[in-house]
Amino acid sequence: MKLWRWILLLVIVAALAAFGWHWVAADPGDVLIRIRGWRVETSLVAAVGFLLLAWALLVGAWRLARWPFGALSRRHRRLSHQRLGEGLIALTEGRHGDAERDLNRASRLASLRGPALLASAEAASRRGEHARALETLGEAAQVAPQAARVLRARVLRRDGKPAEALALLAPEADANKLSPGGWRELALAALAAGDIRRAREALEPLQKSGALGTRAYAALESRVLVASIVAAADAAALNTLWSQWPKTQRRLPVVVDAYARRAAGFGLMLPAMDEVESAIRREWSPALVETWGTLPGGDIEVRLRRAEGWLDAHPNDAVLLLTLGRLCVQQKLWGKARQYLERSLALAPGAGAWEALGDACAGQGDATQAQRCYRNALSAVRGEASPELPGTTASSIDARGIAMEERNEHGMPRLRG
Known part of the structure; x- marks a missing residue:
């Protein structure tokens, strides 16, 4: 706030205080208290001041009485935050056993329970203890249900159960309520389970969220599109799929490479050569040049x-x-x-x-x-x-x-x- 505003505020407060004092001084009022032979008589201003002082003394006494218990609570919070930090560092350094121990201790503090349990489950999963990770995620779901669900899907996928991970995320995906991390896990689980349609459906919301960087999203998109091309059953299905995609997807070099090889396998030599040559004219790509040279047929x-x-x-x-x-x-x-x-x-x-x-x-x-x-x-x-x-x-x-x-x-x- 600028200086002149502070000055204006102080002037207003001083004016109100002056007018208030004159108003009270003109008639300070009387307060009379009688109880069991005791009689106390004072002005209204003094009575209000006495009540405020009594209230301040009571608050101070209450806080003084609670101080020993507060010291224990503060120590517990300090140690929990310290263990959370040490556990995250151990997780990053690959000391997953130490990380799991520290994070479980940090989870005893209610405010840290969710993130500590999630990180502990991640540490257990990286150690290969998938059963314990899922058990920990069951506790974390009570505090952070959506994050626990996404991490549970990741653990299941790592454990070689992509179909279970996909089934876990599918209801929220159908309701369009998945978080960006959930959409990514859905795409990866769908790829592993062979459900290419689900994987493609996850690309649009993931792109709109902007959660992945440009390179990371491009890599995931390329994987999904290449898998879609490989999964095409025949030439008609491949052509239908290719014609439905936007130009931005059809111009990715790795996608053009996959399309050309698949189309050549179905005997579509001319479309395969045309797509590769068009991509090379747009941007030089040694990988596409090698594919172009190995395609069968042609003059x-x-x-x-x-x-x-x-x-x-x-x-x-x-x-x-x-x-x-x-x-x-x-x-x-x-x-x-x-x-x-x-x-x-x-x-x-x-x-x-x-x-x-x-x-x-x-x-x-x-x-x-x-x-x-x-x-x-x-x-x-x-x-x-x-x-x-x-x-x-x-x-x-x-x-x-x-x-x-x-x-x-x-x-x-x-x-x-």
Whole structure:
């Protein structure tokens, strides 16, 4: 409050006090008390002051009498808050036994009972003691029923019982009364139980709540959409599902990848290729390039020319080079395939590139080199180091044409900084 407001308030109070005093002084009134021969006579103002003083003395005496009991209560509250803090720290550090002990002690304070029991149940669940966690949640439900229900569903899902978790949350989901955490648990439980429809229904309220960050929600959404695509029974069901989704969902790279692979499995080669190529034009994605290169069917020569056009903007993309090598192998362009594949291996050695290089060497009739490539592919799958082939060291491959200049999607060089 500003200074002038305080001054104005003090002036008003002083004026009221002055007028009140003159009003009382003009006629202070009389108070007469007679009881058993005792007679007390005073003014009204003095009587009111005496009553206020007596009331203050009684309150002070009552608080003084309660002080020893209050000290015990304050100590209990202080220790309970301390145990709650220590229990949460132990839970974060992974000392779940210590966390459960401290949190159970903290739950003896009524104001901390709900959060302490919930955290204790979480500690028991992380230890694998799911039965004790559910028992603790039964007590927590008396204080925080909604939070206990969500955590119970999580414990059931961790215990390998997603159907029970889904049945627990379904009534509130149908009534649209679930909390954001409940909607997330519903989606995860539905995915685990194979109820993809339920999982998709949980996405919209979860997105509206804003409880999950952008990346976390995108990851969950992608999981649900990919599971929906995989669960499509036939081509008609897949097309119906795909046409019903908004563009934002159909443009997620991982979703496009799943759709393309599923559509190709149903023989829908043209829609699969179109979706992947459209996604690559919108945003470069090495994962989609690899999927595009492995899709069966189509005119391999046309695809090879298109991929070589992408190479101008992405000369150092190992996945694109691998795709080009595989396409050249299919066209039996063995020498060209080896150049692409050796460049890909120089950038990012992997089992796929070694295997494709083995196919190229075999196509040229070089059985010895082909066997070495296949062994290197097997070593890469096992996570072992792959020995270099004679004449294919990184320096020699660089000298044969790894582009040191990166270009954007329009073919313009990117500046290095």
